[in-house]
Amino acid sequence: MKRNLMILLGGALLVLLVASMLFVFQVRQSEVAVVTTFNRLTRSVGPGPHFKWPWPVEKVYKIDERIQILQDQFTEDLTGDNFNLLTTAYVGWSITNAIEFFPKFREGSIPAAQRMLEGILRSSKSSVVGRHLLSDFVNPNPQGLKFDAIENEMEQLVQSQLMTNNCGIQISFLGIKRLGLPESVTEAVFRRMTSERNLLSKGLEDQGESEAAKIRSAANRQAAEMLADAQAEATRIRGEGEAAAAKILPTFQQNPQLANFLLRIDSLEQILKDRSTLILDEGTPPFDLFRGSLTNSPAH
Amino acid sequence: MNDDALNSKAPMPARPPTPETPEDAGSRALAEALRSSFVVVKLAMWVLVIVFLCSGFFTVGSQEKAVILRFGRPVGEGEKALLGAGLHWSFPYPIDDVVRIPITEIQNVTSTTGWYFLTPEQELSQNEPPPGQSLNPAVDGYLITADANIVHSRVRLYYRIEDPTRYVFGFVNASNAVRNALDNALLYTAAHFEVDDLLYRDKAGFKDDLQRRVTGLIAQQQLGVAVDHCEVLDSIPPRQLKNAFDQVTTARENRIRVLNDAHTYENQVLYRASALTAAVTNEAAADKARLVESVTADAKRFKDLLPKYELNPALFTQVQLLDTMGSVLTNLQDKIFLPTRADGKSRELRLLFNREPPQPKTGTTPQS
Numbered sequence: 001m002k003r004n005l006m007i008l009l010g011g012a013l014l015v016l017l018v019a020s021m022l023f024v025f026q027v028r029q030s031e032v033a034v035v036t037t038f039n040r041l042t043r044s045v046g047p048g049p050h051f052k053w054p055w056p057v058e059k060v061y062k063i064d065e066r067i068q069i070l071q072d073q074f075t076e077d078l079t080g081d082n083f084n085l086l087t088t089a090y091v092g093w094s095i096t097n098a099i100e101f102f103p104k105f106r107e108g109s110i111p112a113a114q115r116m117l118e119g120i121l122r123s124s125k126s127s128v129v130g131r132h133l134l135s136d137f138v139n140p141n142p143q144g145l146k147f148d149a150i151e152n153e154m155e156q157l158v159q160s161q162l163m164t165n166n167c168g169i170q171i172s173f174l175g176i177k178r179l180g181l182p183e184s185v186t187e188a189v190f191r192r193m194t195s196e197r198n199l200l201s202k203g204l205e206d207q208g209e210s211e212a213a214k215i216r217s218a219a220n221r222q223a224a225e226m227l228a229d230a231q232a233e234a235t236r237i238r239g240e241g242e243a244a245a246a247k248i249l250p251t252f253q254q255n256p257q258l259a260n261f262l263l264r265i266d267s268l269e270q271i272l273k274d275r276s277t278l279i280l281d282e283g284t285p286p287f288d289l290f291r292g293s294l295t296n297s298p299a300h
Numbered sequence: 301m302n303d304d305a306l307n308s309k310a311p312m313p314a315r316p317p318t319p320e321t322p323e324d325a326g327s328r329a330l331a332e333a334l335r336s337s338f339v340v341v342k343l344a345m346w347v348l349v350i351v352f353l354c355s356g357f358f359t360v361g362s363q364e365k366a367v368i369l370r371f372g373r374p375v376g377e378g379e380k381a382l383l384g385a386g387l388h389w390s391f392p393y394p395i396d397d398v399v400r401i402p403i404t405e406i407q408n409v410t411s412t413t414g415w416y417f418l419t420p421e422q423e424l425s426q427n428e429p430p431p432g433q434s435l436n437p438a439v440d441g442y443l444i445t446a447d448a449n450i451v452h453s454r455v456r457l458y459y460r461i462e463d464p465t466r467y468v469f470g471f472v473n474a475s476n477a478v479r480n481a482l483d484n485a486l487l488y489t490a491a492h493f494e495v496d497d498l499l500y501r502d503k504a505g506f507k508d509d510l511q512r513r514v515t516g517l518i519a520q521q522q523l524g525v526a527v528d529h530c531e532v533l534d535s536i537p538p539r540q541l542k543n544a545f546d547q548v549t550t551a552r553e554n555r556i557r558v559l560n561d562a563h564t565y566e567n568q569v570l571y572r573a574s575a576l577t578a579a580v581t582n583e584a585a586a587d588k589a590r591l592v593e594s595v596t597a598d599a600k601r602f603k604d605l606l607p608k609y610e611l612n613p614a615l616f617t618q619v620q621l622l623d624t625m626g627s628v629l630t631n632l633q634d635k636i637f638l639p640t641r642a643d644g645k646s647r648e649l650r651l652l653f654n655r656e657p658p659q660p661k662t663g664t665t666p667q668s
Contacts, residue, residue, distance in 0.1 A: 028372040030469040049371035068472040086437050090480040140446040173521045175484035178413050180437035187434040197544035201551035208555030212562035219566035223573030230577030234584030241588025245595040258609045265624050277634035
């Protein structure tokens with residue numbers, strides 16, 4: 001009896017298992033499942049366990065609702081001022097309405113959706129680039145740069161296209177990934193850059209030379225000024241000395257003869273101080289002593 | 301189960317046969333065998349159940365979080381759904397599914413859209429092919445600066461996952477989204493900088509602006525990550541123009557050198573001038589002192605001698621003159637005395653000057 005119950009329970013469990021495999025399906029978080037009944041779309045369900053009729057009655061397709069990133073290839077467009085500009089962009093897009101999305105692309109094919117999105121992106125980029133000047137993309141003046149505006153315009157254009165297409169897709173963000181110039185243009189840019197560099201290096205050298213020359217001449221001028229000042233100062237000092245000496249001079253007025261005599265004696269001493277030869281005769285004291293006493297008169 | 305049955309049947313022939321009731325004995329043995337095999341099966345079933353339940357244990361590392369999906373739906377709401385480090389239990393698949401999310405470890409992405417084309421082998425071997433005449437946009441990446449110059453730059457972003465649920469359930473490939481945000485930020489920031497600022501003058505500003513832009517984009521796109529920091533790996537001018545850019549660097553250094561030379565000259569001149577000024581004024585001061593001193597000394601002597609002079613001026617002068625002559629004559633090199641001729645006429649004197657040349661300074665040979 002007990003054993004029968006066990007067997008019954010076991011059997012029931014087995015049947016339940018097989019039945020759940022046939023009749024139940026799970027949908028993960030961030031997914032949505034689309035159910036078709038005899039290949040006709042009937043409902044979509046969110047995360048959790050769900051009931052279905054087994055194949056071939058109902059079929060379940062799971063669709064990822066997360067944001068996916070699409071990057072496109074370089075496309076070459078003309079700017080408003082007729083420059084060729086290459087751009088690539090990336091788009092964060094997601095499926096927001098599986099019911100609308102599913103029938104638009106064969107069995108909810110993501111690559112097919114990406115192809116469509118890429119086409120929309122290309123045409124949007126082309127028309128937005130054509131509305132702007134090259135200086136809106138690159139500009140040394142931050143006010144002239146319209147990068148954010150360009151991205152916003154592209155995003156809005158793509159968004160509105162998707163709305164009209166009514167395919168259950170939305171984009172969350174759009175950004176320009178790369179900007180490029182056609183290959184031949186890069187060569188021209190290189191030539192321009194080289195000439196700019198040459199100008200810059202020449203300018204730097206000349207500027208250095210002229211600044212150095214300025215520094216040198218300023219130094220020379222300053223030195224000359226200093227010297228002139230010093231000479232003026234020296235003259236002033238000497239003047240002071242002469243004035244001080246002049247104050248003493250009246251002393252000599254007491255007896256000019258003596259002063260004169262002393263001065264002459266001093267100068268005599270000064271003159272004959274060193275390596276001099278003096279030729280004397282009897283007239284000079286003290287040799288006047290010889291006068292008359294020496295007889296070197298002629299013999300006859 | 302079959303094996304068990306066979307095994308339990310195998311020893312049967314060894315058993316001593318009971319000839320009286322062979323069917324009864326056989327069926328009893330069969331029942332015995334069935335019972336014992338059933339016990340084994342039951343045991344195996346329990347073991348299986350226990351193993352089944354135990355297989356639900358799992359550990360979460362310190363650098364990750366986990367979310368249990370029960371029938372595809374997360375267990376718990378928001379923050380509560382995140383399981384921290386430690387041992388956890390869930391029902392085995394297909395009831396529960398454990399999703400692990402790396403969280404505390406710092407991850408990084410590198411943007412190479414601004415770099416020229418290199419194969420991974422070339423990158424590793426550091427053996428780059430020489431640059432061509434131009435850049436092919438299909439393969440070579442570059443950035444356009446605010447003044448329409450072309451530069452190369454590659455940057456790396458370090459980030460942590462801040463909102464794991466958003467990171468995992470919001471994006472198919474969130475790190476790809478982060479890289480695209482970084483690419484866009486690099487492009488955007490380069491378009492705001494002039495080439496010299498980007499490469500030389502304002503590298504820090506470039507990095508800061510880049511980080512600000514990428515942080516803003518990540519917040520705006522709600523990628524669920526927090527920026528740790530940004531790193532500019534390299535910023536270089538196009539390789540085609542290396543010489544031209546090097547020339548500017550050389551010119552810049554030359555300019556500094558020329559200016560330094562000028563400053564050296566300036567210092568030299570000014571020091572020399574100040575030395576000269578000091579010499580000039582000192583000389584003047586010395587002259588002044590000497591003049592005043594000598595005049596004072598003369599005055600003093602004058603005052604001392606005046607009384608003596610006044611006593612007998614003729615004698616005084618005679619004495620003084622003789623005194624001076626004496627000292628002067630001793631100092632003389634040659635003294636020639638020339639007495640007057642007896643007839644009172646003056647003598648004719650012929651002098652031949654052949655002075656001894658001044659002594660050369662020590663060190664030079666006294667040859668000439």
